[in-house]
Amino acid sequence: MAVRAEHDRAVLARLLGRDPVLHAYQLGDLDDFFWPYTSWFRRGEQVALLYHGVDPPTLLAFAAPADTAALGVLLADLAPVLPVRLYAHLSPGLTDALAGTFRLDAGGRHHRMALTDPARLAAVPRAGVPLESADLPGLRELYARAYPGNWFDERMLETGQYLGVREGGELVAVAGVHVFSPVYRVAALGNVTTHPLWRGRGLGAAVVAALCARLRESVTHVTLNVKADNAAAVRLYERVGFTRFADYEEWTLTAR
Structure with a gap:
């Protein structure tokens, strides 16, 4: 064959x-x-x-x-x-x-992780508003400062599945998607970061929880990839209900 x-x-x-x-x-x-x-x-x-x-x-x-x-x-x-x-x-x-x-x-x-315990979302304060094309300059600036070298497909803003948190008019935390398909009922989180000066205040968990709640209205499976040695990120995702599913x-x- x-x-x-x-x-x-x-x-x-x-x-x-x-x-x-x-x-x-x-x-x-x-x-x-x-x-x-x-x-x-x-x-x-x-x-x-x-x-x-x-x-x-x-x-x-x-x-x-x-x-x-x-x-x-x-x-x-x-x-x-x-x-x-x-x-x-x-x-x-x-x-x-x-x-x-x-x-x-x-x-x-x-690690490939999946949202398997969405009940935990209820225990996490949520924050974030949908981002649009007009937010691109601020988003680029945040990634350059907080997440250099990340892969960001600007077209994904068209999905409406990027949420951001602002402080004093500045974008300081964001969560988005690499994949979003209501047709095939799957989504994959990506481009999640918090400005270095605003870390440790729960903004990352808050914007991820808000995005997960939003995604669950359209898809069945919410997943993500995270580096196995990024212990802080793994803990954040576990806090909002993700569990490790497989490694690659x-x-x-x-x-x-």
């Missing part, structure tokens, strides 16, 4: 929907908002996504432990036709399938 391009969103939704938390980002990328930037590859029941909306492109390949070997075969077949440089988000155990074609530079282990590894791949 050879790897092949897959263009049928219904087929992809069925395969990915068997584990919607593990595949939340991929399910979200089936949405019209992201679909034009995607290339999908399938071998049997296994699926990999190459997302072209960033430079370099990003390969997403996730599998439950029982399916790691099968997904590894897909990646080994796919490796010769991938770009010469790309990022990759991979479930543990998949790097061997790419190591013969690429040099892999580690970007660290991450980030890599930079460069053709040999």
Whole structure:
């Protein structure tokens, strides 16, 4: 059975929907908002996504432990036709399938977390108002100061799922999304940060709680990625009801 391009969103939704938390980002990328930037590859029941909306492109390949070997075969077949440089988000155990074609530079282990105890949201004070395109300058300034090097797709403001907290007219805390798809019932939090001078006051938890409550009106699964060694962020997310669901590894791949 050879790897092949897959263009049928219904087929992809069925395969990915068997584990919607593990595949939340991929399910979200089936949405019209992201679909034009995607290339999908399938071998049997296994699926990999190459997302072209960033430079370099990003390969997403996730599998439950029982399916790691099968997904590894897909990646080994796919490796010769991938770009010469790309990022990759991979479930543990998949790097061997790419190591013969690429040099892999580690970007660290991450947790995939999911909102599994939304009752905790009620115990967290909420803050934040929706941000719009007019807020872009302030948002860029906040990220430059508080979260340099983060990946921020400005188009995501169009979803209406970015909330901000202001003090004295200045944006000091924000929470947004990397993925938001009411059609496929998934969302992934991203671009969450607080101005360094305002940290330790609960603003991060407050704006995340407000955004989660807002997202739950439209989607079933609210997820996020967080670096495994970012203990403060993990504690924040656990406080508002997230739990660790799976781990994955980030890599930079460069053709040999």
